[in-house]
Amino acid sequence: MISDFLGKPADLNLKQSKIESDRFGISVARMSVSIDCLATDLEIVRVCNESSADLLILRFPSSRTQLARELAGISNKIAFQADTLVYFSKDLRSIVERRSTSENWKLVTATSKDESSVIDLARVVFRDYPNHYQSNRALSSKLILDGYVEWASKGLNDPEKSTVIIEDQNSNAIAFALVTFGEEGAEIELNGVHPDFQNQGVYSSLLELLMVKLASQNVEKLFISTQIQNTKVIKAWIKAGFTLDFSLNTFHLVSRQSV
Numbered sequence: 033m034i035s036d037f038l039g040k041p042a043d044l045n046l047k048q049s050k051i052e053s054d055r056f057g058i059s060v061a062r063m064s065v066s067i068d069c070l071a072t073d074l075e076i077v078r079v080c081n082e083s084s085a086d087l088l089i090l091r092f093p094s095s096r097t098q099l100a101r102e103l104a105g106i107s108n109k110i111a112f113q114a115d116t117l118v119y120f121s122k123d124l125r126s127i128v129e130r131r132s133t134s135e136n137w138k139l140v141t142a143t144s145k146d147e148s149s150v151i152d153l154a155r156v157v158f159r160d161y162p163n164h165y166q167s168n169r170a171l172s173s174k175l176i177l178d179g180y181v182e183w184a185s186k187g188l189n190d191p192e193k194s195t196v197i198i199e200d201q202n203s204n205a206i207a208f209a210l211v212t213f214g215e216e217g218a219e220i221e222l223n224g225v226h227p228d229f230q231n232q233g234v235y236s237s238l239l240e241l242l243m244v245k246l247a248s249q250n251v252e253k254l255f256i257s258t259q260i261q262n263t264k265v266i267k268a269w270i271k272a273g274f275t276l277d278f279s280l281n282t283f284h285l286v287s288r289q290s291v
């Protein structure tokens with residue numbers, strides 16, 4: 033989440049991740065190093081070194097160019113880079129409603145009645161989605177996909193978040209986005225288009241309609257992130273006027289005792 037990386041200069045907080053521990057059947061911990069974090073690389077390494085988790089998922093700004101080498105020196109863990117995440121954002125204050133790019137699709141706010149549609153969409157959209165979990169051969173692809181589906185389902189039922197769906201002319205859900213709200217603005221946590229409807233401009237319409245909706249709710253900024261190799265979605269954001277804010281490295285630190 034964007035709030036993990038902005039405006040928390042003093043925080044170096046290693047947390048157990050119950051949801052991931054339960055899913056993968058190993059102890060999983062997480063640590064997110066914010067952009068303005070004051071801790072030195074060696075302090076970060078010390079905290080990682082003391083973690084007893086089977087898997088520690090560490091995210092830190094890519095600008096910490098020396099940290100990877102220091103992590104490789106932790107003797108009781110295997111450390112490897114699992115992905116690079118890029119964060120983009122767009123100022124929504126100047127958004128004005130324009131005629132939609134397509135008459136064929138409409139944006140609706142999903143409710144709990146749409147749960148099966150959202151789950152079905154998440155399952156096909158994220159089936160082969162490259163992410164940091166996929167870089168770790170010890171984690172099952174099925175459980176990884178189950179995690180995305182659970183994320184979409186929990187998000188739909190979370191009153192502090194909002195899920196929108198793009199429906200086609202027959203009211204079939206063909207794309208969705210899960211949006212969360214915070215001090216910094218809104219963030220798209222998950223989004224995607226059904227494979228049968230890709231390359232037809234559905235995603236560009238989703239972005240356009242969602243930005244108009246959020247602007248009308250006085251949301252000033254919209255954030256989104258993805259893995260750097262996901263060029264298709266990044267191109268769509270650039271076309272929609274988003275700009276690059278920062279990038280993060282995701283490392284997996286695997287306890288040598290657990291392998």
Ligand SMILES: CC(C)(COP(=O)(O)OP(=O)(O)OC[C@H]1O[C@@H](n2cnc3c(N)ncnc32)[C@H](O)[C@@H]1OP(=O)(O)O)[C@@H](O)C(=O)NCCC(=O)NCCS
Nearest residue numbers: 157223224225230231232233234235236257258264265267
């Ligand atoms: C990435 C993703 C959301 C894009 O969705 P999409 O609906 O295919 O996107 P669009 O159709 O708007 O744009 C895709 C391409 O189709 C082109 N296109 C748009 N309208 C078109 C049309 N009518 N006919 C042909 N091509 C068209 C676009 O120009 C774009 O081409 P480009 O990549 O060369 O610029 C989709 O591939 C997806 O769900 N991927 C898996 C999950 C994922 O990556 N989610 C994002 C995580 S952050």
